[in-house]
Amino acid sequence: MREVKLGIAGLGTVAQGVFALIQRNGALIRQRSGVSLRVVRVASRSAKPEIDLQGATFSTAVSDLLQDPEVDVILELMGGQDTALELIRSALAANKPIVTANKAVLTAHGNELTAGQGAHLLRFEASVAGAIPIIQGIGGGLAANRLNSLAGIINGTCNYIFGEMEANQTPFDEVLAEAQRLGYAEADPSFDIDGIDAAHKLTILLALGFTGQYDLSTVFVEGIRHITVADIQFAKELGYRIKHLGIILNSDAGVEARAHCALVPNDALLAHVNGVLNAVQINSDGAGETLFSGPGAGGEATASAVLSDVIALAQQGSQKNAREAAEAVTTAPTLIPMSQVSSANYLRIPTLDRPGVFAQVTQALSEFAISIDAAIQHEASSSQPVVDIVLLTDSVLEETMNAALQRLQSLDIVAADIVRLRVAPAAL
């Protein structure tokens, strides 16, 4: 068991997400990874008495985090440029592990911070694509591959706006205003909708997977202000959806990096990444086409990535590895037998083409209190004496459904084996 004491700079949504995850999952993390997490110090410009600091000491001076010998790992979660940069520099100079979610600082100073003293003590999974472990994916899961290309939906605001424009034919300006009301877009939306945020993230992915160099100026950038509902419709007619993509292509000729709107063919998985979700697709020579998707922002989603870095730092140099980590799970949970599982069901019932058949089927189901959400019955043809009745049931207990199926199958009007399929759980 190893206790890791955290010092947090900032008290915004990500810091609050860290507090929430430690409170809710601290015991689980300890059991899985052998790492016990505790926040011992918080530094932020102004106190927020409404937040439970779980016993941590509060001060307004960020430098207190460095001076406190109790702090094992610093979390830089304040954002902005100068103070954050100084904190990261000082931590690395003092050989203090530090985790940051700050893509702006990395984009501008990544070459310095990832090459100098203590570079191995800096981690920044949360800086790109929020909860998605894409940095671990590139450096870990795909470590044996040459990366051929990357395409990412790495700005949730743009993706949300396109989705709303498509769903309701609402013009760009109206959707943007609504997104601002809902908190999906900033009061000054330029950072997102002019592609700057995506270019920052793409700069980090470019350095990590392709060039080793952080240089925003090598990334071509365009935003989304010029897209109209008409463009989204025309693209659809042509078999595409419009997405704002970060794109890197690595060929014999060299590497190209660009963040702009692109038409994505409907049969590509990326075309179906909707709402505020992010996704990064990587084509590599051994692993082929892999895609990682998830929430690109949000307090707990970002905190999840921050804490994965903390756990990795704590395991560095220890024998606990991630695999072993995930295994030592807690008290054995109750296993639910199949009979007690609930599902909505698809039923295809081959019936004789006679009057009253539909009523007999629904009557049989109602005896088991199973209600019907949707039904299909196509016209019978004279050459075809058997007609399929297709039903979607409400959610029902497996044992009830099985009993009802036996009853249905025994009806005179059922002409062949009934096919039953479960609908995937809505909770997924």
Added chain:
Amino acid sequence: MREVKLGIAGLGTVAQGVFALIQRNGALIRQRSGVSLRVVRVASRSAKPEIDLQGATFSTAVSDLLQDPEVDVILELMGGQDTALELIRSALAANKPIVTANKAVLTAHGNELTAGQGAHLLRFEASVAGAIPIIQGIGGGLAANRLNSLAGIINGTCNYIFGEMEANQTPFDEVLAEAQRLGYAEADPSFDIDGIDAAHKLTILLALGFTGQYDLSTVFVEGIRHITVADIQFAKELGYRIKHLGIILNSDAGVEARAHCALVPNDALLAHVNGVLNAVQINSDGAGETLFSGPGAGGEATASAVLSDVIALAQQGSQKNAREAAEAVTTAPTLIPMSQVSSANYLRIPTLDRPGVFAQVTQALSEFAISIDAAIQHEASSSQPVVDIVLLTDSVLEETMNAALQRLQSLDIVAADIVRLRVAPAAL
């Protein structure tokens, strides 16, 4: 720099994938991760003289891998049960790191192998979902989360069969025969199409993320033999696609695990995972809904996962971490400026509703040798003097397209700003 000497059991497609990746990417892996990989010994029942063993010693006795003091890490890539189990047991007893892709052994003996001596020396990323780093995802990227649910397309054969049945209305038996011809299904297909393979993988995911216990008997299993083209069509009519899913739900009532066909709603990302691809979607309390997709089988795809484990083992206990690893990339590559990038383009050209307009537009493009792949022009209305001409161009150099756009914009018949969008690269 650390040299890791590998001993490989087996000479099948995965072992050959390992040789291929080391040969092609050895230098890249060294630069990124500080780990130099070399195969020093191979053991397999029969020699395959056609395979270049890159200087490794060959013998037919698997026990030679254990006796050779040169071997740092053993790769168990022979499959099967008894010999593989014995090799893993002996390696762990001797404190020798071992990497396996063997889901059958893990499913049956996971409790013993992951709890006893040397358990931290056993890794098996390749045992579930091939190239997808899902085990690292659960143990690493999502380590701070409680997992609420998991749904996975974890058998590529089933997914391929459904895709073909849907695309061409081909009956199950015919598609299966074709899949066998193409090598996507085994001569005895039962392991895949009766859901056994998926149940094995789900058992491992269940242990890793939810229960800590390997127990195949707790997983409900159904296959895909009963699905007809009619079912796929009816499901489509209802707004769903049929997938064979591994499903785990973790609620206050307990944990349920089941592998069976399920209707997946069309707006879910999982519904669009096609062909032989695998995908695992996880819903967790902090990170929300994340999805990892990629090839679930294949020599190099599986070898990519095997080598990610080797690299992780080599980095265990060293200060090199995955992030630092990915960064120290090689000689600086050529960066291609935007002007030299090639894209197909979508053009929406607002034109005056006059005769000959379409010809003028295409004439202007042909002056730049830009050809047109698709075009849309809807009928004009009398109230609307401006008509959109929408074109999809062939792939064209950015600087050429920009020059052509200037020319088009200057035409008298162009009534407003042209909207130009690039099509996502086909190479992605």
